[in-house]
Amino acid sequence: MAFRLKLVPDKTSVNFFKWGGIPTHATFALALASLIAVMTIGLNYGIDFLGGTTIRAESSENVAVSEYRSALDQIELGDVTITEVFDPGFRADQFVKQVRIQAANETEVSNALIGQVEAALQVVDPQVVFTAVETVGPKVSGELIQTAVLAVAASLLGIMAYVWLRFEWQFGFGAVVGLFTDAMITVGLFSVFQVRFDLTIVAAVLTIVGFSINDKVVVFDRVREILRRDSTTPLPELMVVALNETLSRTVMTTVTTILALVALYIWGGDVIRGFAFAMLFGSVIAVYSTIFVSAQVVLWLGVKRDWEKKTDTGPSGTQFTTSAE
Amino acid sequence: MHIPLWRRILTWVVVAAGVLAAVPNAFYATVEQSNDAKSQIESGVSDDALRAQAAGWPAWLPSSIVSLGLDLRGGAHLLAEVQLSQVYAERVDAMWPQVRDLLAAQRDTLGFVQRIEGGDPSALRVRISNADQAGRAVDLIRTLAQPVQTLTGIGATDLDVRADNGVISITLSEAERAATDERAMRQSLEIIRRRIDEVGTREPTIIRQGEDRILVQVPGVGSAQEVKDLIGATARLTFQHVVSSTNDPNAQVTPDQEVLPALDQPGVYYILDRQEIVSGEQLVDSQPSFDQTGRPVVTFRFNPTGARAFGEHTAQYTGSLFAIVLDGEVISAPQIREPILGGSGSISGTFNIEQTTNLAVLLRAGALPADLVFLEERTIGPELGQDSIDAGVRASIIAGLLVMGYMVLSYGLFFGMIANIALILNVTMMLGLLSIIGATLTLPGIAGIVLTMGVAVDANVLIFERMREEIRRGKAPWRCFELGYDKAMSAIIDSNITSIMIAIILYVIGSGAVRGFAVTLGLGVATSMFTAVFVTRLILLHWFEMRKPKKLEL
Numbered sequence: 117m118a119f120r121l122k123l124v125p126d127k128t129s130v131n132f133f134k135w136g137g138i139p140t141h142a143t144f145a146l147a148l149a150s151l152i153a154v155m156t157i158g159l160n161y162g163i164d165f166l167g168g169t170t171i172r173a174e175s176s177e178n179v180a181v182s183e184y185r186s187a188l189d190q191i192e193l194g195d196v197t198i199t200e201v202f203d204p205g206f207r208a209d210q211f212v213k214q215v216r217i218q219a220a221n222e223t224e225v226s227n228a229l230i231g232q233v234e235a236a237l238q239v240v241d242p243q244v245v246f247t248a249v250e251t252v253g254p255k256v257s258g259e260l261i262q263t264a265v266l267a268v269a270a271s272l273l274g275i276m277a278y279v280w281l282r283f284e285w286q287f288g289f290g291a292v293v294g295l296f297t298d299a300m301i302t303v304g305l306f307s308v309f310q311v312r313f314d315l316t317i318v319a320a321v322l323t324i325v326g327f328s329i330n331d332k333v334v335v336f337d338r339v340r341e342i343l344r345r346d347s348t349t350p351l352p353e354l355m356v357v358a359l360n361e362t363l364s365r366t367v368m369t370t371v372t373t374i375l376a377l378v379a380l381y382i383w384g385g386d387v388i389r390g391f392a393f394a395m396l397f398g399s400v401i402a403v404y405s406t407i408f409v410s411a412q413v414v415l416w417l418g419v420k421r422d423w424e425k426k427t428d429t430g431p432s433g434t435q436f437t438t439s440a441e
Numbered sequence: 442m443h444i445p446l447w448r449r450i451l452t453w454v455v456v457a458a459g460v461l462a463a464v465p466n467a468f469y470a471t472v473e474q475s476n477d478a479k480s481q482i483e484s485g486v487s488d489d490a491l492r493a494q495a496a497g498w499p500a501w502l503p504s505s506i507v508s509l510g511l512d513l514r515g516g517a518h519l520l521a522e523v524q525l526s527q528v529y530a531e532r533v534d535a536m537w538p539q540v541r542d543l544l545a546a547q548r549d550t551l552g553f554v555q556r557i558e559g560g561d562p563s564a565l566r567v568r569i570s571n572a573d574q575a576g577r578a579v580d581l582i583r584t585l586a587q588p589v590q591t592l593t594g595i596g597a598t599d600l601d602v603r604a605d606n607g608v609i610s611i612t613l614s615e616a617e618r619a620a621t622d623e624r625a626m627r628q629s630l631e632i633i634r635r636r637i638d639e640v641g642t643r644e645p646t647i648i649r650q651g652e653d654r655i656l657v658q659v660p661g662v663g664s665a666q667e668v669k670d671l672i673g674a675t676a677r678l679t680f681q682h683v684v685s686s687t688n689d690p691n692a693q694v695t696p697d698q699e700v701l702p703a704l705d706q707p708g709v710y711y712i713l714d715r716q717e718i719v720s721g722e723q724l725v726d727s728q729p730s731f732d733q734t735g736r737p738v739v740t741f742r743f744n745p746t747g748a749r750a751f752g753e754h755t756a757q758y759t760g761s762l763f764a765i766v767l768d769g770e771v772i773s774a775p776q777i778r779e780p781i782l783g784g785s786g787s788i789s790g791t792f793n794i795e796q797t798t799n800l801a802v803l804l805r806a807g808a809l810p811a812d813l814v815f816l817e818e819r820t821i822g823p824e825l826g827q828d829s830i831d832a833g834v835r836a837s838i839i840a841g842l843l844v845m846g847y848m849v850l851s852y853g854l855f856f857g858m859i860a861n862i863a864l865i866l867n868v869t870m871m872l873g874l875l876s877i878i879g880a881t882l883t884l885p886g887i888a889g890i891v892l893t894m895g896v897a898v899d900a901n902v903l904i905f906e907r908m909r910e911e912i913r914r915g916k917a918p919w920r921c922f923e924l925g926y927d928k929a930m931s932a933i934i935d936s937n938i939t940s941i942m943i944a945i946i947l948y949v950i951g952s953g954a955v956r957g958f959a960v961t962l963g964l965g966v967a968t969s970m971f972t973a974v975f976v977t978r979l980i981l982l983h984w985f986e987m988r989k990p991k992k993l994e995l
Contacts, residue, residue, distance in 0.1 A: 120851060122851070205832050247821070249664065249818075249820045251819070253814075255522075256816040256817050274946065275943075278938065279939075315955050316955060319947055319951065319958050322943055326942075329943075330896070330899065330937075334935075337935060341928075364906055364909075365899075369896070369898070372848070376840040377891075379843055379891065380836045380840060380888055384891070385829055385832030385884075388832075388833075
């Protein structure tokens with residue numbers, strides 16, 4: 117046999133449930149902590165959700181943030197944050213700063229303001245150019261929050277319905293509990309580290325939900341397959357077998373996804389970094405939650421085992437026809 | 442597992458078509474130039490340089506390229522809200538003279554008629570001194586109502602008239618509001634489109650969003666402000682009767698009159714009848730020109746209705762002045778020497794040639810029916826866009842190489858490369874599909890492609906892992922191959938359907954860049970199903986038929 121990189125041996129028998137419900141409860145606690153973090157620390161909302169203006173100022177000279185700040189102190193802007201942006205992809209003479217101005221009530225005002233900001237910054241840094249200026253009015257930002265929350269809720273419900281249809285309600289419920297903790301903990305991470313939270317991050321969270329459900333479905337698919345031919349083995353043992361049998365696939369796919377995301381995180385540019393960060397973290401937590409949340413929840417709920425006695429094909433849930441063995 | 446010949450051929454044809462559709466993107470600048478030149482030639486402009494550019498890309502090759510989103514190309518994105526309630530206000534406000542005349546004719550029974558100013562601007566409120574006759578007044582005003590021309594509002598009229606303690610309020614009916622909204626939105630879209638087109642910017646996106654919003658995206662524009670200036674130039678043109686002129690901006694006038702400044706004579710104000718003789722909406726054409734003395738002027742021509750109204754007025758008021766009012770300023774107030782019956786004339790003032798050109802453009806484009814409030818403005822510079830493309834391409838290539846390297850390490854050169862061929866075909870077909878359907882590639886869209894590379898191999902991983910299991914069970918190579926695909930199918934379908942569900946949700950709720958991500962994610966999942974399942978199976982099938990392997994090295 118030629119060389120094969122195998123991170124997982126051919127035959128594994130890891131008993132994922134030997135700690136009982138402890139990892140699951142720990143995850144729930146973490147999700148709860150995330151919720152508390154979001155409620156107390158709050159999220160570092162970007163202008164998508166908060167309204168306001170962000171300006172991306174690029175310069176060929178390395179002017180200190182403090183000089184920018186003192187230049188902007190001259191004009192009455194209200195709440196201004198200036199952050200320096202670093203990226204390994206930048207040229208040697210490329211220095212980028214992000215200026216964020218808190219929501220002005222009228223977007224109309226901001227245009228005069230932007231001119232003022234530009235003039236003020238050019239005094240300390242004649243080379244400065246604004247490569248991006250984005251303004252979101254408070255009306256739209258409020259709607260964006262609503263649609264974001266709605267989207268996450270809709271996707272969770274949709275997935276639950278689908279998994280229920282295809283498997284059993286216990287699987288659907290288990291999957292959604294897992295997805296919910298994934299989403300919650302990811303958002304909590306953004307709260308704790310105060311990484312900017314905007315629409316692309318919501319897209320990232322939804323994508324994590326998508327990635328996570330993939331993982332859960334593959335495991336559940338295997339459980340269902342074993343259930344069909346084995347009516348005696350207790351569910352916990354059966355779940356362990358399913359998890360072990362799919363373990364090498366889980367590791368393979370997670371590694372390829374992480375490889376792609378690491379590339380995106382490092383080389384994809386600073387504009388997309390927050391997105392890559394969320395995805396990277398989420399893809400790890402998604403795999404964890406498959407085993408320690410979703411599978412565990414299904415074990416707690418138990419699965420009706422008598423259906424395969426009624427019929428030989430033993431449909432559990434709705435079946436798509438695939439050519440039989 | 443047998444695959445009929447027609448399905449094999451079909452599979453390869455689809456692959457070839459997908460790859461062919463992606464080819465122009467490899468020569469992006471050339472194809473873009475050629476396409477631009479072709480569209481210019483089509484619009485009538487043609488010279489040797491253009492023809493040479495057009496010929497730069499062979500006509501027999503597909504020429505659709507992925508259109509880049511504003512975040513990659515640079516440009517301005519604006520979301521505007523049309524202030525529809527303003528239209529209602531204007532409509533009811535314009536009814537006042539009519540209502541006044543109608544009720545005043547019945548002064549004997551109704552008493553004095555007085556307009557109540559202030560309050561909700563979308564209602565016209567009138568007080569009559571004989572409050573007990575309000576019912577009669579309401580009936581009279583109702584005769585002014587017109588039937589509404591809508592499908593849903595059959596039998597409805599355009600006015601709601603109610604009386605309350607001798608105060609009669611007139612508002613637009615529900616059906617009329619809906620019809621007005623529709624008209625105002627369509628008109629706004631058309632006017633914005635014309636104004637942006639006048640500048641010759643290519644490929645602007647101007648679409649209606651929701652009830653009262655318009656999304657404007659103009660590539661290659663340096664700032665959102667430029668677009669706003671372009672759209673926001675209201676250029677509301679009216680012709681009004683001049684009562685007198687004054688030097689006092691706060692001159693006392695009757696409610697039917699207004700005081701407006703002269704554009705080119707500081708300190709001069711005109712007292713005008715509010716009632717318009719003709720308004721800019723009746724203008725059919727306007728051109729920059731020169732008068733007999735060689736001064737730049739703007740000529741105009743009215744439609745028949747406008748021409749008739751203008752003719753009647755000028756016949757009645759020969760000798761007096763009329764004012765040409767643009768955006769609340771009197772640009773000129775010529776004397777009517779003789780009735781102007783043909784409906785055309787010219788506007789003179791202290792204009793230079795450029796000003797007359799601009800004015801003519803603005804007049805032709807017409808006035809926006811209501812003000813716009815800009816809810817969202819984003820400007821992305823072209824440099825940042827290019828940086829993002831570079832970073833995205835770099836990340837995609839590195840991600841692809843990492844994933845492919847890992848696949849070869851895990852599944853060996855043969856099976857690893859089959860998965861990698863599927864992966865390359867997948868990304869290629871994705872680009873091809875994006876080009877064909879004209880979807881826009883955004884920065885998150887590139888992220889979607891990168892992510893797809895990581896996730897798309899999942900189908901092959903599932904299949905290969907199944908095949909390995911069958912090998913371990915000691916099944917014959919052919920059976921392993923068949924069972925690998927069969928058993929992996931349900932997991933592949935389930936996981937992909939859930940992914941597509943997510944992509945659809947993202948597309949529906951998302952806007953702009955997020956939508957771009959949803960498109961690539963959804964397309965990526967769809968094409969990966971095809972390449973990872975159909976194409977790899979076909980390649981393996983060919984291989985099995987040729988080599989008839991005794992043992993599978995997986």
